[in-house]
Amino acid sequence: MLQTIRERKGLQVLGLMFPGGVWLIVFFALPLALIFAISFMSRDDLSRPALPLTLANYQQTFDLLYINLFLFSVGLSLLTTLITLLIAFPVALFMARLPKRWRNLMTLLVMIPFWTNFLVRTYALQFLMRANGPINTLLLGLGLIDEPVQLLSTPFAVLVGLVYGELPFMILPLYTSLEKFDWSMIEAAQDLGANALNTLLRVMLPLTAPGILAGSILVFVPSVGSYITVELMGGGKINMIGRVIAQQFGQSSNWPFGSAISLLLMVVVTIAALIYFRIGRGERGAI
Amino acid sequence: MSNETSTIVVMGEREEIFPQEPAERQRVRPGRLALVTITLLTFAFLYVPIAILVVFSFNDARTGAVWQGFTLDWYARLFRNERLLDAALRSLIIATVSTAGSVVIGTMTALAMERFRFRSKTFWDGLLYMPVIVPEIVAGVSLLLFFATAGIERGFFTLVVSHIAFSMPFVYLTVRARLADFDLSIEEAAKDLGADEWVTFRRITLPLLMPGIVSGALLAFTLSVDDFIISFFVTGKGWDTLPIYIWSALKRGVTPEVNAVSAMLLLFSATLVVGSLILQRRRSY
Numbered sequence: 001m002l003q004t005i006r007e008r009k010g011l012q013v014l015g016l017m018f019p020g021g022v023w024l025i026v027f028f029a030l031p032l033a034l035i036f037a038i039s040f041m042s043r044d045d046l047s048r049p050a051l052p053l054t055l056a057n058y059q060q061t062f063d064l065l066y067i068n069l070f071l072f073s074v075g076l077s078l079l080t081t082l083i084t085l086l087i088a089f090p091v092a093l094f095m096a097r098l099p100k101r102w103r104n105l106m107t108l109l110v111m112i113p114f115w116t117n118f119l120v121r122t123y124a125l126q127f128l129m130r131a132n133g134p135i136n137t138l139l140l141g142l143g144l145i146d147e148p149v150q151l152l153s154t155p156f157a158v159l160v161g162l163v164y165g166e167l168p169f170m171i172l173p174l175y176t177s178l179e180k181f182d183w184s185m186i187e188a189a190q191d192l193g194a195n196a197l198n199t200l201l202r203v204m205l206p207l208t209a210p211g212i213l214a215g216s217i218l219v220f221v222p223s224v225g226s227y228i229t230v231e232l233m234g235g236g237k238i239n240m241i242g243r244v245i246a247q248q249f250g251q252s253s254n255w256p257f258g259s260a261i262s263l264l265l266m267v268v269v270t271i272a273a274l275i276y277f278r279i280g281r282g283e284r285g286a287i
Numbered sequence: 288m289s290n291e292t293s294t295i296v297v298m299g300e301r302e303e304i305f306p307q308e309p310a311e312r313q314r315v316r317p318g319r320l321a322l323v324t325i326t327l328l329t330f331a332f333l334y335v336p337i338a339i340l341v342v343f344s345f346n347d348a349r350t351g352a353v354w355q356g357f358t359l360d361w362y363a364r365l366f367r368n369e370r371l372l373d374a375a376l377r378s379l380i381i382a383t384v385s386t387a388g389s390v391v392i393g394t395m396t397a398l399a400m401e402r403f404r405f406r407s408k409t410f411w412d413g414l415l416y417m418p419v420i421v422p423e424i425v426a427g428v429s430l431l432l433f434f435a436t437a438g439i440e441r442g443f444f445t446l447v448v449s450h451i452a453f454s455m456p457f458v459y460l461t462v463r464a465r466l467a468d469f470d471l472s473i474e475e476a477a478k479d480l481g482a483d484e485w486v487t488f489r490r491i492t493l494p495l496l497m498p499g500i501v502s503g504a505l506l507a508f509t510l511s512v513d514d515f516i517i518s519f520f521v522t523g524k525g526w527d528t529l530p531i532y533i534w535s536a537l538k539r540g541v542t543p544e545v546n547a548v549s550a551m552l553l554l555f556s557a558t559l560v561v562g563s564l565i566l567q568r569r570r571s572y
Contacts, residue, residue, distance in 0.1 A: 013403045017411065020396030020455065024414045027452035031429030032421070038432060091329045094322040111564060113333050115506070116556040117513040119530050120549040123537060124336040127343070127546070130352075134339050137352040167333060196318075218419070225422025227516055232537070242424040249428045249520065259432070262425045273420050 032266070039259035049255050057260035066244075066261070073240040074268060076155065077223035080162040081216050084170040087163070088215065092174035096181065107175070114168040119228050125164050126232045129157065153235030161233035162223050169222070170215040177211025209279070217276045221269050241265050337553060344546035361547040371548060374532035381443070381528060382511035385450035389507045392451065393458025394500055400459070401466040415456045426453065427520035434521060441523030449521045454510045458503035465499025498566045505563035509556050 039057055044050035060066070095106045113121060128134050129151040136148040151157060185207065189199045205212070227242035234243075241261060248258025347358035365371060400411065418426070430452075434445050473495070477487045493500075515530035522531060529552065536545045 009403065010405075013399050013405050016395045016399035016403075019392045020399075020415075020459070021411065023392060023448075023452055023455060024411070024417065027430065027433075027448055028417050028421070028426070029414065031433035032425075034432050034436060035425070035429045087325070087329055090322050090325045094326045108561065108564060109330060109333075111560050112557050113337075115509050115513075115560045117530065117549075117552050119513075119515045119533060120340075120552050121337065123533075123545075123549060124340040127340055128336045132350065132352060134343070134352040164332065164336070167329070171329075221420060221422055225424045227424050242422065245424050245428060249431060255432065258428060262428055265422060265425060269420060269422060 035259045035262050035266075038256055039263050041256045043254065043256060057257045060257060061260055061264060069239060069241060069244060070264070070268070072155075073224055073242075076159060076162070076240070077220050077226075080159060080166060080223045081170075081220045083159075083163050084167050084219050085174075085212065085216065088167060088170035088174050089212075092171055092178050092211075095171075095175050096178035097183075103179070107172075110168050110171050110175070114172060118165060122161055122165055122228050122232050125161055126152065129160075129233075152233060153237040155234075155238055157233040157235075158230055158238050158240070161229040162226060165226075165229055166219040166223060169218040173214040173218060174208065174211045177208045177214075181207060213276050213279060217272060220272050224268060224272075225265055340546055341550045341553070344543065344550040346543065349543065361543045362551075364544050365547055365551070368544065371529075371532055371544075374527050374529045377526060378512050378529040381446050381450060382508050385447045385454060385511050386504050386507045388447065388451040389455035389458045390500060390504045393455045393503060393507075394462050394496070396455070396459045397462035397466055401463050415459060418453050418456050423453075423516040427517040430517065431520040441521055442526045445521045445523065446518060446526060446528070449517050450511045450514065453514070453517060454507035457506050457510060458500075461503035461506065462496060462499045465496055469495065502563040502566040505559050505566070509559045509563075512552075513556060 038049045040053045040055070041049040042052060042054045042056065095103060095110075098106065130136070131148040131150065131152075133151075135151065136145075139145045140148065181204070185203055186199055189203045194202065224240075225242045225245075226240060227246050230238055230240045230243045234240075242265075245258050245261050245265070248254045248261065252258075343352065344361055345357050345359070346352075346354055347360070348355040396411075396415070399405075400408065400415075430445070430449050431441075434441055439445060469492075474487055474491055477491045478484075482490065513530065514528075515534060518528050519531055519534070522528065527535070529548075533545060533548060533552075536542065
């Protein structure tokens with residue numbers, strides 16, 4: 001009897017998991033495995049991936065050009081994560097202490113950019129910062145500048161673009177963990193003689209760490225692999241990993257090398273994810 | 288109520304329960320002012336670029352950012368631009384089909400993961416977080432490699448299966464969250480009253496899950512309509528979606544038409560988000 005119930009349960013699980021499992025394996029895991037395999041291949045005369053197997057693609061990434069590319073991408077993404085954290089923490093703190101009605105409205109205001117078209121949002125920012133865009137037109141009109149200032153095509157422009165694009169992804173998880181925060185903890189800390197800085201660093205930060213970690217991973221991962229932002233805000237002058245990958249699969253048509261860079265990007269992202277799951281012990285509800 | 292007390296009340300309930308010394312109240316204010324300022328500036332930063340884009344989609348000028356007067360001409364042109372209309376229609380078709388797919392698959396997966404215990408659960412749990420961890424660009428090029436290697440022609444089919452792959456986990460998360468606060472005694476009651484498993488599922492479980500399923504569907508639809516990067520790599524000849532059309536228009540140099548179509552797309556996804564949130568918040572059925 002128990003045996004048949006178990007068997008039926010097993011069949012049910014199998015049936016329910018089957019389509020999702022197939023999809024995840026075939027359209028997520030398998031393509032990633034393919035990236036791994038092709039990163040060790042060379043190219044034939046038609047620049048298609050071909051045998052023999054080689055380490056040349058990885059050797060190529062040790063060129064100073066690509067080392068700098070990785071350092072720049074990771075550095076700019078860490079900076080983006082830090083800046084969004086510094087902006088989002090006070091915003092989330094403010095939101096969490098509002099009365100419920102206002103909190104819902106503010107959440108909605110964060111959710112809208114969270115889910116609206118990333119390409120269009122980044123384009124809106126680029127439009128604003130163009131040489132003949134609203135900012136320059138305004139400054140010229142006010143007589144503050146004599147000729148348009150170049151705001152785009154700089155590392156700074158890419159940074160502004162990343163912060164603009166990713167900010168909602170930091171505010172939301174921070175807000176979720178601050179909303180659950182027990183404010184009497186602050187009082188307890190202060191009663192025990194902690195000053196404001198100590199209360200922030202030793203009470204608030206550790207208790208909101210899951211939100212901070214979730215927000216950081218949600219910002220860091222898309223930043224380090226960003227393509228739209230670099231392309232639109234960098235004006236073809238700034239390069240990041242995501243843009244190089246796109247080039248290798250586009251006009252350069254060097255899939256094995258593109259795969260090798262993709263794999264190294266996955267290594268960077270996996271390290272970030274491991275830090276997240278180890279330190280945060282994977283408070284997944286926050287994402 | 289005087290100005291001073293009202294500011295304190297907004298801070299939260301604590302101050303009301305434990306009234307503090309006036310000296311202490313004075314100290315709270317500069318910090319609070321800073322929080323308000325940062326919050327206002329942040330929301331301005333998030334919304335001003337979008338607002339300006341929308342305003343300039345009504346500007347009667349082909350180039351530049353000087354206001355030349357109000358016009359609906361760019362919007363009128365959109366509806367005469369066949370390439371753009373085709374792209375929009377393709378986006379809607381792909382979003383509809385892929386949403387249907389991810390809703391069915393995501394709900395089934397959520398039921399399996401929430402209701403049953405099985406050995407490989409941790410493995411699937413990890414795999415379901417892949418869309419969060421794998422950068423879109425890598426997901427895009429890996430799918431391109433996969434379809435090219437498997438000899439699958441890129442177009443409608445590849446777009447739909449890829450969109451299901453990245454939006455299904457979001458449906459799964461929304462439905463699973465709903466399943467987690469599910470009152471199992473209602474199902475037991477149905478079974479006690481003689482309903483078999485299938486009837487219980489169709490008449491009890493599914494209707495109760497509906498708000499979660501619908502809000503998951505709206506998110507999947509939004510993700511699909513908005514997706515650029517993955518679609519860019521898995522699309523084929525004649526299957527440019529709306530974001531791909533916008534991208535190539537941007538690469539050619541901007542016309543005010545792009546502002547108009549962007550404004551419409553923003554309005555569209557904002558509506559879906561609001562709809563989804565309203566459904567998610569609805570507690571009573």
